[in-house]
Amino acid sequence: MSDQIQDLGPLPFPGRPHRGESGKGFMLRMAEVNGLELHEFYTLLQLEPKRAIRPQDTPVLARIFDCRVSDFDELVVHRNYATHCVQRHTFQGHLITRLYLFDLRHPKVCPRCLDEYGFARVAWDFTLFLWCPIHQCSLVECCGACGEQLTWFRPGIATCVCRSRLTDLPGEHEASWQIKVIAIATAHQGHAGMYSSPALPPDWGQVLGVLSALSVDGVMRLIWMLGISQDVDAGLARGRRRPNYAEAALIVERGIDHLLALLQHVGTGRLGAGARVGLLLKALERMKEDGATAGDRRFAASIIESLFQPRRARRPGNDEKQLALALEVRQ
Ligand SMILES: [Zn+2]
Ligand SMILES: [Zn+2]
Numbered sequence: 001m002s003d004q005i006q007d008l009g010p011l012p013f014p015g016r017p018h019r020g021e022s023g024k025g026f027m028l029r030m031a032e033v034n035g036l037e038l039h040e041f042y043t044l045l046q047l048e049p050k051r052a053i054r055p056q057d058t059p060v061l062a063r064i065f066d067c068r069v070s071d072f073d074e075l076v077v078h079r080n081y082a083t084h085c086v087q088r089h090t091f092q093g094h095l096i097t098r099l100y101l102f103d104l105r106h107p108k109v110c111p112r113c114l115d116e117y118g119f120a121r122v123a124w125d126f127t128l129f130l131w132c133p134i135h136q137c138s139l140v141e142c143c144g145a146c147g148e149q150l151t152w153f154r155p156g157i158a159t160c161v162c163r164s165r166l167t168d169l170p171g172e173h174e175a176s177w178q179i180k181v182i183a184i185a186t187a188h189q190g191h192a193g194m195y196s197s198p199a200l201p202p203d204w205g206q207v208l209g210v211l212s213a214l215s216v217d218g219v220m221r222l223i224w225m226l227g228i229s230q231d232v233d234a235g236l237a238r239g240r241r242r243p244n245y246a247e248a249a250l251i252v253e254r255g256i257d258h259l260l261a262l263l264q265h266v267g268t269g270r271l272g273a274g275a276r277v278g279l280l281l282k283a284l285e286r287m288k289e290d291g292a293t294a295g296d297r298r299f300a301a302s303i304i305e306s307l308f309q310p311r312r313a314r315r316p317g318n319d320e321k322q323l324a325l326a327l328e329v330r331q
Contacts, residue, residue: 008044014066018119023053023075023092024104024152025120030065032156039153049153052077052091052104074122088292092122094216095292100239101220103127107150108139108245114158115167123187127242128220128252131175131183136198138179141245144169177201178256179249185211185219203260210263210299218287218296225283226262227255265307281308 013033017026031041042049045064047057058072065071078090089096096102108124110132123129124139131138142149145164158166177200185208211219228237228251235241243251287300 008064010066011064016065016067016071017075020121022120022122022125025157026075028152029119029157096217097290097292098221100242101127103242106141106242107152108141109150109166110135110137110139111167111169112137120157126186126220128223128248129183129186130245130248131179133184133187138175140169176253177204178253181207181256182223182252186216206263207256207259214296214299215293217292221287223252223255226258227251
């Protein structure tokens, strides 16, 4: 670190991150209040713009923003290696086992949240989080005025590169109930009490019951593995490319529909026609090995046991017990 950055004092307008604020969003918000473009701000702080905030960056950030190092605890992205050298990230407080489950390059926003709270939420950076449970509207990834995809390198947290106000964007198209359910399941830890439940079909309670037992990583990984189509886009399936809104919506809808079908087959020891059994089994076995939490790993094990293992090897009624056990883990 150079002397120049060591000498840098607090900014004219310092500030600390809000609870649940996106790291990228915080940097953009602070650049804006201090009258700088985001790329100028990164240059000033000698940080790499493409990179998330790392633990070693926090002492300098605390001084510049005139707050405590611990204020950045939730904002940093830790990289660590688990078994088999699999790279895992602690992404703003959530252990994330697959890089493609979050997207730091293509921001999505809730125009109503930006208007009401004035900051970007970390939940919006999750690939399959597409709907705001607080305002019950779809997130937006393109500016309604210029049609361009939003970028973090825009003039302000609520301003597009074309200078249009993102808070003026009209409410987006109506989201499917599958998109609402995964948003509620992903957000329930961070936003509890901030929203009321929307009207959803009768099946949603069963799906949400299962998803609520999993970590954020477990929810998204399960829906990703059930909803991704290897045939449609191999780059997407292998995590080489992040899905856009429409692609992510399709993954969520197919994933939740498959989850419903899966739940109907728990206890029968067989899968419905059309289920890609080999791929699903492989994905579940990986999750059983390296799921983010003990609950996620146990859930994967119980699904494998109830759906894939020969019926004669199990006692009658074991499926329901296994699933009930998996569901109890985090309740
Ligand atoms: Zn909102
Ligand atoms: Zn625009």
